[in-house]
Every structure is written in structure tokens, then in C-alpha cells.
Amino acid sequence: MSKEKISCKEVMQHICNTLGEDLESERCLDIKKHLDECSGCKSYFKTVEITIDYYKKYNVEMPDGAHERLMKFLDLDDCD
Numbered sequence: 001m002s003k004e005k006i007s008c009k010e011v012m013q014h015i016c017n018t019l020g021e022d023l024e025s026e027r028c029l030d031i032k033k034h035l036d037e038c039s040g041c042k043s044y045f046k047t048v049e050i051t052i053d054y055y056k057k058y059n060v061e062m063p064d065g066a067h068e069r070l071m072k073f074l075d076l077d078d079c080d
Contacts, residue, residue: 006034009076011041015048 011034014027035042054060 006030008034008038008041011035011038011045015045 011031014031035045055062
């Protein structure tokens with residue numbers, strides 16, 4: 001396990017970019033630990049889950065550029 005404490009921004013970037021990663025990877029285990037300790041990230045993660053469920057349920061199509069605008073708004077546009 002890594003020794004460096006993961007930041008909230010790193011957690012949000014990871015959740016946004018790698019939802020399909022192996023759940024037992026070192027990175028995912030670090031994120032699980034962070035989510036257990038950080039109420040802000042835990043709340044953000046729950047919101048992301050609810051949003052994904054909503055879009056799946058109602059089959060909503062995102063307009064062109066929506067993802068990029070959201071990432072910029074969340075100050076996560078430098079995570080690529």
C-alpha cells in the first residue's frame with residue numbers, strides 16, 4: 001500500500017476517469033480508505049452514483065462538450 005495520503009482532488013479525478021478499474025488495485029484500495037475517512041468525497045461519490053443511475057434510467061444524452069465543461073467547472077480538467 002502506498003505511504004502517501006491521497007487528496008480529495010485525486011479521488012474525484014480517479015472516480016471520474018477510471019470507474020472500470022480493478023477494485024483490488026492499490027489505487028482503488030487507497031481510494032476506498034480515503035472515502036471511509038473523508039465525508040466530502042464520500043458525499044461526492046454518492047452523488048456521482050446517483051447521477052449515473054439517473055442517466056441510465058432515463059437514457060439521457062449529454063450535449064457535445066458537457067463532460068469537458070463539467071470537468072472544468074469542478075477544476076478537474078488537468079487530469080488527463
